[in-house]
Structure formats: structure tokens, C-alpha cells
Amino acid sequence: MTDTQAATQLPLIVIVLPVYNGARWLGEQLDSIIAQTHGRWLLLLRDDGSTDNSNDLIAQYALVDSERIKVTQDDRGNLGAAASFSLLMEKALTIVESTPEPAYVALADQDDVWAPEKLAVCLQRMQTEEQLAAATSAERETPVLIHSDLRVVDSAGQVLAESLLNYQGLDADRHDFSAQLLSNTVTGCTALLNRALLRQALPVPTGAMMHDWWLSLVASRFGRLRCVDRVLVDYRQHGANTIGARQHTPGSLSWKTFLKLFQLRKSAQAQALFEGSAAQALAFEQRFADQLNEADRTLLKQVQRMPDLGLWRQRLMFRQLRR
Secondary structure, three states: OOHHHHHHHOOEEEEEEEEOOOHHHHHHHHHHHHOOOOOOEEEEEEEOOOOOOHHHHHHHHHHHOOOOEEEEOOOOOOOOHHHHHHHHHHHHHHHHHOOOOOEEEEEOOOOOEEOOOHHHHHHHHHHHHHHHHHHHOOOOOOOEEEEEEEEEEOOOOOEEEOOHHHHOOOOOOOOOHHHHOOOOOOOHHHOEEEHHHHHHHOOOOOOOOOHHHHHHHHHHHHOEEEEEEEEEEEEEOOOOOOOOOOOOOOOOOOHHHHHHHHOOOOOHHHHHHHHHHHHHHHHHHHHOHHHOOHHHHHHHHHHHHHHHOOHHHHHHHHHHHOO
16 A cells, blocks of 8 residues: 555545734645644645735645645635634535544634644544444434644643643533533534534524633533643634633633632623623524423523523532532
8 A cells, every 4th residue: 555545544634724924824724734643634725804914925835735724715704713713614514524434523722732643642532432322323414523622822832731621720621512512622623523513503693702702611511522631732822812712701611710700799791701602602502402301491581591690609500500
């Protein structure tokens, strides 16, 4: 068997990467993708209306590796991170649906750096979880989302924290639906998704807090949400992050952070989280109305009521939902 034939036996992983004014660090991220030990990947890039030279940079990379790096062109202008990811994931789903063998989708951010084994490690865990799911549910393909821990680094790549999960006080083992409703444990740039999850989750609704939070909800309710206990991404923190490691909302909110935010009065930041979570819960209820049981509906209604509760009832319900 030739190297080319061996490569085609590997599952295809379609990587989606929206770009917006990311030229400063984008090359380093693209180089880390090219250096992956899992070599069968296709990178879909979309510029979201950059005013720097990001568009020229991605065009240069696509010219060098035109078989694996594709730039999506459209006239939709600046969509923002969630909508741009949603658009690219829909394009990626079309590709994986047309691939006869198993194929997956990975999410990437423009300013991070991947460990060389990132795709290979997440793929191995994905295949394990799919096998476990198939053994217990032969009726349908099970949605699966695999994610990992990250190392927090500054703009120069110096380490700020060896583990993002520890840094933010997040427990990746708390992956049940009720916990995810109020505290997302998934950092999107680590995520690997199977086609069953994409079929069920897309398109990401406007009511979603962020694309990765929405995906985590769908996976936790209808399939499997699992974390690889390894640091596979250097998560760069700088002034232009959409959601950074130090921002516990809207991306995530730990119980420890929640207490700090609340103190003895209502926090505007916590209240904003509850309002966003309520809108997301409503969107989830509307999208999956015919697939939910009574317990699901009760949970979703509780989250939708959170913004209107008093301080202590909010604290009590938050704690109850995250058990």
C-alpha cells in the first residue's frame, strides 16, 4: 500500500475556521494545522469582512495547498463568530454527508496553536465513543462531541495557565444536560463533531449564546459529550478575543465564579448570563419540541424563568441545576 492509499483509509476531518482581522497570529495557527499527524483533513476558511490582510494570507495558504485548503467566498459580509461558524459547519456537513466512509468536523479559532496530535487524539476518542454508543443504541447514529483541555497563553505565547479547565474552575465530567444549560464546559476550538450531531444541531439558531454552547447542549441531551483529559491547544489571550479565558460569561460560568459575581446582590454579569441562557433554552425547546420528555421541558422552563427570580432563588436554582 502506498502512502497515498494509506492516507485515504483515514477518516476525513473537515476543519472550519472563520477569520476576522486575525493576520497577526493566523499563520501560526494554519502552520499547526498543516503539521497535524492526522494528515487527511480539509480546511474551510471564510473571511468575515476583515480590514487587515487576513484575506490575502488565507489566499496564499490556499494557493500553496489547494487540495486541502479552501476559501469560501460569499457576499454576506460580517456575520459575527457564531453565524460564521454556523455557515461553515453547514458547508462542512454537506461534504461529510457526501463522503461514504466516516467523516468528522473540527472547529478552529484563528489565534490559537494546535498540538501536532490534536486531531489524532480527538479522533481516537470519537471512534471509541461511537462504538460504545452503537453497542447501546442500534436504532440510530448517536450525536457525539469530543473536546479537550487547553493551555492558556498570552499574546507572545507565554504560558498563563497550564489548564483552562482548572483556571476557570470547570468540571468537564459534569456533562449532563441540566448542567450544560447554565454552564458550558466546551471550548469550541477543541471540538470534534460527528455528522449525527451536525445533522441535529444545525443551523445554530439566533437564540443560541454561542455555537459551541449550542452544540454542547445538543450532544449532552441527545448523544454523548466527552472531554479528553489532555491539553491539545494553546489558547491565546489578547485584547481582541471574542470570548477569552478570563471572561467566564457568556462562554462559561463556574459555581465559584458565580458566587464571586453575585456576592450579596444581583450581578449585572450574572443576570446577563441568565437572560442569554433563558433565550437559548427557549430556542432549544422550540427546535426540539417533539423530541423532549416532561423532565426536559421542566428543566428548560426553569432556565427560562431564571432572569425573573430573586437573588436567592437564582442562586438556589443554579446550584440545583448543576448537580
